[in-house]
Amino acid sequence: MTLPAHFSRFSPAFAWSTLLVVALLATGCGKKSESASTAPSHVASKAIQVKIGFLVKQPEEPWFQLEWLFADQAAKDLGFTVVKIGATDGEKVLNAMDILAAGGTQGVVICTPDTRLGPAIVAKANSVNLKLLSVDDQFIGADGQPMKNVHHLGISAGKIGENVGQILAGEMKRRGWTTADTALCAVTFEELATAKERTEGAINALLAAGLPANRIFKAPERTADIPGSFDATNVLLTQQSAVKHWLVCSTNDNGVLGAVRALEGRGFGADSAVGIGINGTDCITELEKNKPTAFYGSILLSAKSHGYQTTEMLYHWIKDGIEPPLDTRTVGVLITRDNFRQILKEQGVRN
Ligand code: GLA
Secondary structure (H helix, E strand, O other), X not given: OOOOHHHOOOOHHHHHHHHHHHHHHHHOOOOOOOOOOOOOHHHOOOOOOOEEEEEEOOOOOHHHHHHHHHHHHHHHHHOOEEEEEEOOOHXXXXXXXHHHHHOOOOEEEEOOOOHHHHHHHHHHHHHHOOEEEEEOOOXXXXXXXXXXXXXXXXXXXXXXXXXXXXHHHHHHHHOOOOOOOEEEEEEEOOOOHHHHHHHHHHHHHHHHOOOOHHHEEEEEOOOOOHHHHHHHHHXXXXXXXXXXXXXXEEOOHHHHHHHHHHHHHOOOOOOOEEEEEEEOOOOHHHHHOOOOXXXXXXXXXXXXXXXXXXXXXXXXXXXXXXXXXXEEEEOEEEEEOOOHHHHHHHOOOOO
16 A cells, blocks of 8 residues: 555544644644734735645545545645544534634535435534535435535446446356356445445346346445445355355445455355455555455546545635536546556556
């Protein structure tokens, strides 16, 4: 991994340093020329100093660390300040928004820990005058529908899921596995719309490729992380002990990694199982292993669009009044052991 060491794992020290930054901003420390009394007269009518908050639901996940990394890059290139906060529950989100607004922040990019918090987050943003852009996970309104009036940047989840399914179908064929002894393990997290669209997309593509519906098994994970997927897959493997070859899809890399670990525990490896992740950022160590595992590849998403472009759009909205499009969708590209080094380099994810 080429992430800076302090990004490689979520740590209490990291959490405290984040809080400290927030506290400093709130109390005004670290401000250079904002206060009229201290600002030199020639900058008194200067352009506004833009400050943007970037809140993510799972700060320990490399995907979100990369979004932050690219947000930092945008801040450096364009000359604004970005405040990164791990907001793992609703209370933390709303508190962070209060603190950010009090510290002079004008806008927030957020991947919410729960999409049903959407209406509360919008109400808070309006009350403290923060511009808002959701990233990754689109807000869900009180009517259970996506809040299409909130600016959003996310992936084309259904299409990316279909791509996963098509690749799995191709790998099954290439290996000469039959539908009689092969089955799909879909590690699902259906309470999150983007996650559901991904696994549904993969399932539909496999059905279209001829995998019978009775060879498709869902393993619902309680938490969208490696342990959640590991547990869900173990339950399924106990129930379906006759399957000889497993195809694996999930909402993201961690969903597939947990399943691959559970499969290994039952004796399945690269010769008898094949999994395709989504993100492409949380599986780098896996692809670097000397010996291939059942984790065959991943759809690499554009962390740069999600971190750089989101903050850039918010910056221009705050500074120049240019409102971003309401809905922006990004795509992905397959990485495998054969090409991941080259593609990650091209995308600026590693050197
Ligand atoms: C969700 C997932 C993340 C990542 C993003 C991409 O938030 O939890 O792992 O896949 O979507 O938009």
